[in-house]
Amino acid sequence: MASDPKARVSELRDLVKSSRGIKVTELAEIATAAEAQGGGLVAVTAGDPDGDWCGTGRIRFKWPPRPGTLGSLIDSIINKGIGGHIIINGLPHPDEILIDLSRGGPVGR
Numbered sequence: 001m002a003s004d005p006k007a008r009v010s011e012l013r014d015l016v017k018s019s020r021g022i023k024v025t026e027l028a029e030i031a032t033a034a035e036a037q038g039g040g041l042v043a044v045t046a047g048d049p050d051g052d053w054c055g056t057g058r059i060r061f062k063w064p065p066r067p068g069t070l071g072s073l074i075d076s077i078i079n080k081g082i083g084g085h086i087i088i089n090g091l092p093h094p095d096e097i098l099i100d101l102s103r104g105g106p107v108g109r
Contacts, residue, residue, distance in 0.1 A: 022103050026080055027057050030101070033076060034059045037069035039097075056084075056102040063094040070097070077101065 022030075031041035039061035061070070077084070077099075084101040088094050 022057060022082055022101060026082070027101075030057070030059065030073075030077060030080075030082075033073055034061075037073055038062070038066050039069075039073075056100065059099040059101065061097040061099075063088075063090065063096055065097060074099075 027041070027044065034040055039059050041057055042060040043058035044056070059073075074086075082101055082103045084099055087098040087100065089096045089098060
């Protein structure tokens with residue numbers, strides 16, 4: 001954090017802006033990366049700009065994922081400052097993996 005008060009305010013403003021949902025360009029990049037690895041963006045929530053779900057997304061992969069695909073995708077998502085939940089549906093016989101994405105707020109189901 002900067003010691004200059006004006007620079008500190010600018011840094012904090014940038015942090016707050018980045019905590020308000022996933023940007024469209026980021027979601028597009030993630031969707032493209034997921035599609036290249038056999039998955040796809042299946043849901044985006046943008047209804048209420050003040051709601052907890054606004055600016056979130058969901059990616060889906062069929063089970064089993066291609067070897068070596070999810071690790072690099074998850075790394076790139078984390079490097080963007082985006083978090084979420086990984087859900088394996090169909091246990092004990094999995095049929096899909098869902099990745100719920102969010103930034104700066106809860107990801108619900």
